Amino acid sequence: MKLINLKEYLADSSYPGRGIVLGRTADDKKAAVAYFIMGRSENSRNRVFEKTEDGIRTRAFDESKMTDPSLIIYHPVRLLDNGLLVVTNGDQTDTIQENIAQGHCYRHALNTRKFEPDGPNWTPRISGVVKPDGSYNLSILKSMDGDPACCCRYFFEYDAPIAGIGHLIHTYQENSMPLPSFHGEPRRVVIDATDAHSWAEEIWSSLNEENKVSLYVQLLDLETGARDTAIINKYGEG
Numbered sequence: 001m002k003l004i005n006l007k008e009y010l011a012d013s014s015y016p017g018r019g020i021v022l023g024r025t026a027d028d029k030k031a032a033v034a035y036f037i038m039g040r041s042e043n044s045r046n047r048v049f050e051k052t053e054d055g056i057r058t059r060a061f062d063e064s065k066m067t068d069p070s071l072i073i074y075h076p077v078r079l080l081d082n083g084l085l086v087v088t089n090g091d092q093t094d095t096i097q098e099n100i101a102q103g104h105c106y107r108h109a110l111n112t113r114k115f116e117p118d119g120p121n122w123t124p125r126i127s128g129v130v131k132p133d134g135s136y137n138l139s140i141l142k143s144m145d146g147d148p149a150c151c152c153r154y155f156f157e158y159d160a161p162i163a164g165i166g167h168l169i170h171t172y173q174e175n176s177m178p179l180p181s182f183h184g185e186p187r188r189v190v191i192d193a194t195d196a197h198s199w200a201e202e203i204w205s206s207l208n209e210e211n212k213v214s215l216y217v218q219l220l221d222l223e224t225g226a227r228d229t230a231i232i233n234k235y236g237e238g
Contacts, residue, residue: 006168006189010206015040015175018089020128021203022136022158023166023191030228031134031220032166032191034203035076035087038211043067048233049214054079056216061235071116071123077216083132085220089171090116090125106137107155114151115142120178122148124171134222135159138169142181156186166191193219200230 010016021034037058039045046065049056055077060066074091086096086106092113099109106129116123124142137157144150158167167186172179193199200217207215212234219228 001185001188003165004168004187004189006166006191007202007206009168009187009189010203013175014208015172015179015211017123017171017179018126019168019170020087020089020126020138021166021168021189021191022087022128022130022138023189024134024161024163025191025193025219026164028163029222030193031130031136031161031222032193032199033077033085033087033128033130033218033220034199034215035089036203036207036215037076037089037213038207039213040211044072045211045213045234047072047213048236049076049216049231051231055085056231058214061233071118077218085130085218086127087130087216088125088127089123092125092127096127096129106139110139110141110153110155113141115148115181119148120146121172122146122181123179124181126169126171126182128169130220132222132225134161134220136161136167138167138186140169140182146178146180164191165189193217195219196228196230200232204232 018037023032047058048061057075075093077087096106096109122143124140127139129137139155168189169186196217196219215232217230
């Protein structure tokens with residue numbers, strides 16, 4: 001698979017939707033995690049990332065403008081008691097957390113879920129799990145070519161991450177109506193992060209100015225377990 005420049009790839013797309021990047025830094029010492037959200041409607045754009053005890057949650061920037069919280073208010077990132085970091089684009093974060101607490105795996109959890117009920121887009125549910133050793137999994141649950149009668153579940157597992165390389169998965173293939181789901185394998189991208197804040201600034205500057213909403217970045221030191229995080233919101237603070 002072709003190795004892609006992450007910043008150029010994002011800059012070339014006006015609306016990739018929500019996206020997850022998982023990988024390893026070039027010095028092979030840190031696991032890299034990024035999650036971004038974008039929006040075209042006022043309701044989708046009216047959000048910020050806010051820190052929680054175990055990760056982050058989305059909340060309305062202006063509560064008076066919130067119309068439907070069902071698919072846009074959730075916990076995108078949770079750090080579990082066993083050291084797993086879960087990052088998703090919806091409330092399946094909680095489904096994964098609950099199933100792992102019961103002794104199941106993330107696949108078991110996601111087999112109970114499907115794409116979002118927002119026809120005609122049927123937005124995919126994308127999820128990632130990062131293990132303490134830096135290995136990671138990605139998944140996407142999506143309709144079959146826009147047909148909600150069938151949910152297609154794809155799982156991608158990377159047990160030996162390569163230094164300086166990661167994988168990106170996002171919800172929409174292109175900006176059109178209805179929005180077509182991401183297709184193919186996660187994109188193989190260059191990870192050039194040295195610290196969370198500078199990497200966040202680089203990714204943020206690559207996202208479409210009109211549609212970008214919020215970004216979360218974390219670098220996990222695989223030796224010490226230290227977590228360097230950064231949040232950027234278009235509105236308000238993290």
